[in-house]
Each structure stands twice: as structure tokens, then as C-alpha cells.
Amino acid sequence: xxxxxxxxxxxxxxxxxxxxxxxxxxxxxxxxxxxxxxxxxxxxxxxxxxxxxxxxxxxxxxxxxxxxxxxxxxxxxxxxxxxxxxxxxxxxxxxxxxxxxxxxxxxxxxxxxxxxxxxxxxxxxxxxxxxxxxxxxxxxxxxxxxxxxxxxxxxxxxxxxxxxxxxxxxxxxxxxxxxxxxxxxxxxxxxxxxxxxxxxxxxxxxxxxxxxxxxxxxxxxxxxxxxxxxxxxxxxxxxxxxxxxxxxxxxxxxxxxxxxxxxxxxxxxxxxxxxxxxxxxxxxxxxxxxx
Ligand SMILES: N[C@@H](CCC(=O)N[C@@H](CS)C(=O)NCC(=O)O)C(=O)O
Numbered sequence: 087x088x089x090x091x092x093x094x095x096x097x098x099x100x101x102x103x104x105x106x107x108x109x110x111x112x113x114x115x116x117x118x119x120x121x122x123x124x125x126x127x128x129x130x131x132x133x134x135x136x137x138x139x140x141x142x143x144x145x146x147x148x149x150x151x152x153x154x155x156x157x158x159x160x161x162x163x164x165x166x167x168x169x170x171x172x173x174x175x176x177x178x179x180x181x182x183x184x185x186x187x188x189x190x191x192x193x194x195x196x197x198x199x200x201x202x203x204x205x206x207x208x209x210x211x212x213x214x215x216x217x218x219x220x221x222x223x224x225x226x227x228x229x230x231x232x233x234x235x236x237x238x239x240x241x242x243x244x245x246x247x248x249x250x251x252x253x254x255x256x257x258x259x260x261x262x263x264x265x266x267x268x269x270x271x272x273x274x275x276x277x278x279x280x281x282x283x284x285x286x287x288x289x290x291x292x293x294x295x296x297x298x299x300x301x302x303x304x305x306x307x308x309x310x311x312x313x314x315x316x317x318x319x320x321x322x323x324x325x326x327x328x329x330x331x332x333x334x335x336x337x338x339x340x341x342x343x344x345x346x347x348x349x350x351x352x353x354x355x356x357x358x359x360x361x362x363x364x365x366x367x368x369x370x371x372x373x374x375x376x377x
Contacts, residue, residue: 112172117186123176128163128360131195135167135179136188138347138355140241140301140311141205145189146359147342148212148219148297153362154338157216159195164345164359206238209294219294230288233280233295241302243269244311253312267318270306274323277303281325285332296333301343304330341365 101115114120127133132149136142152160167173167188174186183190183203191208193200193215202211213220221227247266251259277299280287287295302311307326309315321327333339344356344365352371356364 112170117184119177119180120172120175121177123178125178125182126165130161130163131159131193132162133192133194134162134164135182135190136164136346137167137169138345139188140305142189142346143301143343144205144298145191145208146345147339148209148294150338150342152212152216152218155218157218160216166346166357206234206298209234209298213294219297221288221291221293226289226291230293230295233287234298237298237302240273244273244302244306249312252314271318274303274326278323278325281329300330300333304333
């Protein structure tokens with residue numbers, strides 16, 4: 087039972103399909119597709135299959151930033167993958183990401199389409215493809231990649247650890263919440279010290295490191311995640327706050343945060359993006375008013 091505190095693990099773990107957790111009904115201990123469902127394909131070179139979570143937002147921000155720089159080859163179709171309904175286990179999605187997690191990208195600009203999964207790999211792929219937001223050499227490149235991979239290694243403690251036990255687990259387990267709250271505060275302190283001495287994570291330039299870290303830790307200090315701003319005393323991280331405020335002012339970040347978003351103000355939700363004009367005409371407030 088999920089609420090037992092005196093649990094002794096059995097010799098062999100068995101799958102308790104209804105353990106009461108938020109993701110209990112969709113997660114399984116095996117990989118692979120559960121049903122046949124081809125992915126839709128739009129007219130642009132890049133096809134993104136995603137959802138407006140922090141991992142998804144990294145990629146839509148990157149694509150909007152590339153378009154803002156004038157890279158027409160970064161035009162994309164963003165399709166909605168409803169992970170709460172199990173879309174990530176459709177056969178088409180599993181072909182693009184065998185790990186069944188958003189975001190997943192299909193680059194159809196090459197003779198043979200290239201699939202890319204894992205948000206960090208997608209950011210790196212796009213940065214190299216377009217020669218943008220990634221310093222080309224030396225210390226700046228090393229810092230950029232270090233902070234990019236720091237994010238990939240750290241955020242599971244924030245999302246899968248702290249967020250899961252603080253917000254989603256069916257019982258509040260003090261040990262687990264304490265362990266992960268401490269780690270998340272330590273991570274915020276790491277960022278705060280770095281950003282006390284540097285405008286951006288890699289130094290003076292805005293890079294894929296900022297694009298990766300912002301949706302997780304910027305979102306946390308802005309109070310968007312897990313309703314935990316007071317609990318974690320996020321206002322204390324003044325340098326992270328300053329950095330998040332600067333990033334939030336970027337129009338591409340504002341647009342990227344709207345794509346595949348299914349929560350919040352209807353005017354902030356653009357469920358699918360197939361054209362730059364969609365931000366003006368296809369947000370949920372406009373679609374709802376039209377029906
Ligand atoms: N390390 C992966 C994590 C991706 C991930 O955890 N995606 C979540 C949403 S943020 C997901 O698709 N969850 C669905 C599931 O676990 O079934 C990345 O950065 O791309």
C-alpha cells in the first residue's frame with residue numbers, strides 16, 4: 087500500500103499497478119509501444135512532438151530563438167503529445183524516442199530524416215546545425231556544455247525527486263521531502279553563486295545552457311513549480327531571480343513558453359504551432375471564441 091511507512095521490500099519487486107501516485111495509471115516497468123499510432127507530419131523541416139513542460143519548453147524556446155535570429159531552416163511544426171493520456175507510448179512516438187518521453191524531434195531537412203531525443207541532445211543538435219547559442223571554442227564552450235549537462239543531471243532531483251514527493255506522491259514522506267528539498271536548495275545556491283559573477287551561465291553570452299536551465303530553475307524561483315516558492319524560500323536566490331527576469335523579457339522565450347502549453351491563461355496556450363502567425367490567431371482564447 088502506498089501509505090505504509092513500515093514497508094519492508096519483498097525479495098523480488100512486483101509491479102503494483104494502482105499505487106495511487108499521479109503517474110500510476112500510465113507508467114510501466116517495461117518500454118515500447120502500447121498501441122498503434124503514427125505521428126502526424128507537417129510542412130516544415132523540423133517536426134517537434136512535445137508538451138509545454140520544462141523539458142519541452144527548452145526546445146520551443148530554442149526554435150523560437152533561432153527563428154528570431156533569421157534561421158528560416160528552424161521553421162517547425164509543434165505537435166501536442168498528451169503524456170497524461172499515454173500518447174508517448176504510441177508506435178510512431180516510440181520510433182522517434184524509444185524512451186517514450188517528450189520532447190522528441192524529427193529533422194526532415196536531410197535526405198534521410200534524423201531523429202533526436204533527450205532535450206539536451208536536441209539543444210546541442212540544433213545549436214550545431216545552425217551555429218548559434220553555443221560558443222565555438224575554449225573556456226566559453228566548456229562552460230556552456232558543463233552547465234548544459236549540469237542541468238540534465240540535476241533537474242531529475244528537482245522534478246523526479248523534490249517535485250514528485252512534495253507535490254505528487256500520495257503520502258507526504260518527511261524523509262524524502264527533506265532529502266530532495268536540501269538538494270534543490272543546494273542546486274539553487276550553486277546557480278546563485280555562478281550568476282553572482284556572470285551575466286549568463288556560460289559567461290557573457292546567452293547560450294543553450296541558459297535555455298536548458300531556465301525552464302526548470304527560472305520557473306522554480308518565479309514560483310511556477312509545485313507551489314513550492316515559499317517552502318523553498320526562492321526569493322533568497324537574488325542572482326537567479328535577476329537572471330530569470332532578464333531571460334523572461336526575451337520575446338522568443340515568451341513565445342516558446344506558449345507552444346504546446348495546456349495550462350494557465352487560455353491566451354497563453356498555443357496547443358500546436360505550425361506557423362509564426364499562430365501566436366496571434368490560434369491561442370486557446372481565440373479558438374474557443376471562434377466556436
Ligand atoms: N531527460 C529527458 C526527460 C524527459 C521527460 O522526463 N519528459 C517527461 C515530461 S517533462 C515525460 O515525457 N514524461 C512522460 C512519462 O514519464 O511517461 C529529457 O530531458 O528530454
